[in-house]
Amino acid sequence: MTALLEAIGLKKHFGGVWATNGVDLALAEHELHALIGPNGAGKTTLIHLVSGSLRPDAGRLRLAGRDITARSMHERVAMGITRSFQISQVFSELTALENVRLAVQGRRSDAGSSFRFWRPASAEVWMIEEAEEWLGQVGLAEQAGCLARELAYGERRALELAMALATRPRILLLDEPMAGLGPEEAERMTHLLAALKGKLTMLLIEHDMEVVFKLADRLSVLVEGRILTTGTPETVRADPAVRRAYLGEERA
Amino acid sequence: MSRKIPFEPLLWGAALAMPWLLDSLGEAYYIGFATRVLIFALAATSLNFVVGYGGLVAFGHAAFFGLGAYVVALAMQAGLSSAWLAWPLAMALAALTAFAIGLVSLRTRGVYFIMITLAFAQMIYYTVVSFKLAGGEDGLPLAQRSTLAPFDLAEDATLYWVALGLLAASLYGLKRLAASRFGHALAGVRQNPLRMEALGYPVRALQLACFVIGAAVAGLAGALLANQNGMASPAMLYWTQSGLLLVMVILGGVGHRYGGLFGAAALLGLEEALALFTEHSHLYVGLALLAVISFAPAGLAGLAGKRRRG
Known part of the structure; x- marks a missing residue:
C-alpha cells in the first residue's frame, strides 16, 4: 500500500x-x-x-x-487537503449559496485567481450553478437563499460539509x-x-x-x-x- | 428615506454645478473649501476601503497621503510639473511603501496592527522632516500647480472638477471592486480569515492587495492636496492626520461606499461652520462624533439610506 x-x-x-x-x-x-x-x-x-x-x-x-x-x-x-470545523465556521452574514460559491471561487487549481478586480463575480454563472449542485448534494437546495445565521444547527453543519466538498x-x-x-x-x-x-x-x-x-x-x-x-x-x-x-x- | 429619491444623480449633479453656483452667489472663496472636501473624501474613501472592506484597522494612512504630496512637491522642484507623470508617481511610491509596510504589519492582528502601522507612519514622518531637501519642518512649497494638459489647474474651478472626477472614478471603481471576485474574497476575509484560509484563499496576500490599493489612492489624494494647498507639509504625514481620516470614516460610515465622502463633508463642514462662532470648534466636533457613534453606529451614510456596500 x-x-x-x-x-x-x-x-x-x-x-x-x-x-x-x-x-x-x-x-x-x-x-x-x-x-x-x-x-x-x-x-x-x-x-x-x-x-x-x-x-x-x-x-x-x-x-x-x-x-x-x-x-x-x-x-x-x-x-x-481540506478540513471541516468542529464548530461550524460558516459566514453567517452571507447566504448559504454565497458561502458555497466562495468555496468554489477559492479553488485556484481550476476556478482561477481571486485577484480579479473588475468583472462582477455574479456574472460567472458557472460558480453559482456549481454551488447549487453542492447544496443539493447535502440536502440544502431549498435553503440556498437563506442567510447562514438563519439556518438550523444541523443545516449549518451540512453547509459546512458542502463548503469543504466544494474545494474538491x-x-x-x-x-x-x-x-x-x-x-x-x-x-x-x-x-x-x-x-x-x-x-x-x-x-x-x-x-x-x-x-x-x-x-x-x-x-x-x-x-x-x-x-x-x-x-x-x-x-x-x-x-x-x-x-x-x-x-x-x-x-x- | 424613500427609495424613489434619486440620491446619487442629485448628489453628483449638485457637486458638478457647485463652482458655477458659488460663483453666482459671489462666494468663489468656497470653491477652495469644496475642493478640500473632495480631496479629503478621496483620502477617507481609500482608508474606508482598507478598514471597512478589508477589515484592517490601519492607523498610519497619513503616511501614504503625505508621501503623495511630497512626491508632487519634490518632482516639481526637480522640474517635473506634469500631473500625468507626477501623480501616478505619487501613487506608485505610496503603493510601494504600503507593500513594504504591509508585508511586515500584516503578520500581526488587531491592536498590534494598529500600533505597528502607526509606528511605521511616524517613522516616515520623522524621516521626511529631517530631510533637508524636503524642507524639514517648514514643508515644501510648490512653485506652481501641476500641469494637466489640456486642463488648466491654475483655475480653482478646474482643480475642483478634476478632484470631483477622480473621486467619482474612485467610487465607481470601489463599486466594481466590491462586486468582483476580489471584493467577495475580501468580504470573506473580513468576516472570518481562518475560514477563508481553510477554503484555500491566500488571506495575507488578499489583505496586502487591499492595503496597497488603499495606499495608492491615498497617494493620489495627497498629490491633489499639495496642489490645493500650494505645498507639501509635514502635518499631512503626522499621526493626527491618520486619526482625522479615521474619524471621517467612522463618522461617515465604516464599510459604506459613501462613508468617506459623507464623513469628510460633515467633519470639514462642521469645522468651517463652527469656526465662525467659536474658537473651541474641536470640542463641538468631538461632541458631534460622540453623538453619531451613540445614535448612528453605521455612520451618516447608514442614516441617509439603508444602502450597504453597493
Missing part, C-alpha cells in the same frame, strides 16, 4: 503537555479512516497539524510522497461532523458520508462508536498523543489494549 498522506513522528506541545507525541499515520487513497480516542487525546490537534493551522514541533508530513510540512494551510487546501479535496478532514446533531440529522450525515466513500480519502474524528464502526475502513486509536493501534474495525474492537484504554472507559 502506498500512502496518500503520511505523518511521520509528528509532535506538538502546548506548554508542558505533549498534545501530539510522535504520531505515525498513513492514509491510503480513498479509505475512510476514523480517529477515535478519549477526550484530550489530541485528535483535534492532529487535524490542526495535518490541515496546517498548527505547525508541528517535530516530524514530517507527506502528501503523495511530497513533503508538505512547511506548507501553509491555504497551500495545502490548493494541494487537496483529495483528503477531507472531518472534525466531529455529527457533534450536536439530533438522531435524525446524524443519520442523514452518516448517509452523506457513506455516499462519499470511495470517492475521496477521509480522516474522521467521531465519538459515536456505532457510526465509526459502520463507516470506517480502518481506524486508529489515539491515546495521550500517541497512536495506540491502527486496524480494521474488527481487529481494533478485539484489541485488549484498546478495550482497556478506551472502549472500557466509554462503557463505565
Whole structure:
C-alpha cells in the first residue's frame, strides 16, 4: 500500500503537555479512516497539524510522497487537503449559496485567481450553478437563499460539509461532523458520508462508536498523543489494549 | 428615506454645478473649501476601503497621503510639473511603501496592527522632516500647480472638477471592486480569515492587495492636496492626520461606499461652520462624533439610506 498522506513522528506541545507525541499515520487513497480516542487525546490537534493551522514541533508530513510540512494551510487546501470545523465556521452574514460559491471561487487549481478586480463575480454563472449542485448534494437546495445565521444547527453543519466538498479535496478532514446533531440529522450525515466513500480519502474524528464502526475502513486509536493501534474495525474492537484504554472507559 | 429619491444623480449633479453656483452667489472663496472636501473624501474613501472592506484597522494612512504630496512637491522642484507623470508617481511610491509596510504589519492582528502601522507612519514622518531637501519642518512649497494638459489647474474651478472626477472614478471603481471576485474574497476575509484560509484563499496576500490599493489612492489624494494647498507639509504625514481620516470614516460610515465622502463633508463642514462662532470648534466636533457613534453606529451614510456596500 502506498500512502496518500503520511505523518511521520509528528509532535506538538502546548506548554508542558505533549498534545501530539510522535504520531505515525498513513492514509491510503480513498479509505475512510476514523480517529477515535478519549477526550484530550489530541485528535483535534492532529487535524490542526495535518490541515496546517498548527505547525508541528517535530516530524514530517507527506502528501503523495511530497513533503508538505512547511506548507501553509491555504497551500495545502490548493494541494487537496481540506478540513471541516468542529464548530461550524460558516459566514453567517452571507447566504448559504454565497458561502458555497466562495468555496468554489477559492479553488485556484481550476476556478482561477481571486485577484480579479473588475468583472462582477455574479456574472460567472458557472460558480453559482456549481454551488447549487453542492447544496443539493447535502440536502440544502431549498435553503440556498437563506442567510447562514438563519439556518438550523444541523443545516449549518451540512453547509459546512458542502463548503469543504466544494474545494474538491483529495483528503477531507472531518472534525466531529455529527457533534450536536439530533438522531435524525446524524443519520442523514452518516448517509452523506457513506455516499462519499470511495470517492475521496477521509480522516474522521467521531465519538459515536456505532457510526465509526459502520463507516470506517480502518481506524486508529489515539491515546495521550500517541497512536495506540491502527486496524480494521474488527481487529481494533478485539484489541485488549484498546478495550482497556478506551472502549472500557466509554462503557463505565 | 424613500427609495424613489434619486440620491446619487442629485448628489453628483449638485457637486458638478457647485463652482458655477458659488460663483453666482459671489462666494468663489468656497470653491477652495469644496475642493478640500473632495480631496479629503478621496483620502477617507481609500482608508474606508482598507478598514471597512478589508477589515484592517490601519492607523498610519497619513503616511501614504503625505508621501503623495511630497512626491508632487519634490518632482516639481526637480522640474517635473506634469500631473500625468507626477501623480501616478505619487501613487506608485505610496503603493510601494504600503507593500513594504504591509508585508511586515500584516503578520500581526488587531491592536498590534494598529500600533505597528502607526509606528511605521511616524517613522516616515520623522524621516521626511529631517530631510533637508524636503524642507524639514517648514514643508515644501510648490512653485506652481501641476500641469494637466489640456486642463488648466491654475483655475480653482478646474482643480475642483478634476478632484470631483477622480473621486467619482474612485467610487465607481470601489463599486466594481466590491462586486468582483476580489471584493467577495475580501468580504470573506473580513468576516472570518481562518475560514477563508481553510477554503484555500491566500488571506495575507488578499489583505496586502487591499492595503496597497488603499495606499495608492491615498497617494493620489495627497498629490491633489499639495496642489490645493500650494505645498507639501509635514502635518499631512503626522499621526493626527491618520486619526482625522479615521474619524471621517467612522463618522461617515465604516464599510459604506459613501462613508468617506459623507464623513469628510460633515467633519470639514462642521469645522468651517463652527469656526465662525467659536474658537473651541474641536470640542463641538468631538461632541458631534460622540453623538453619531451613540445614535448612528453605521455612520451618516447608514442614516441617509439603508444602502450597504453597493
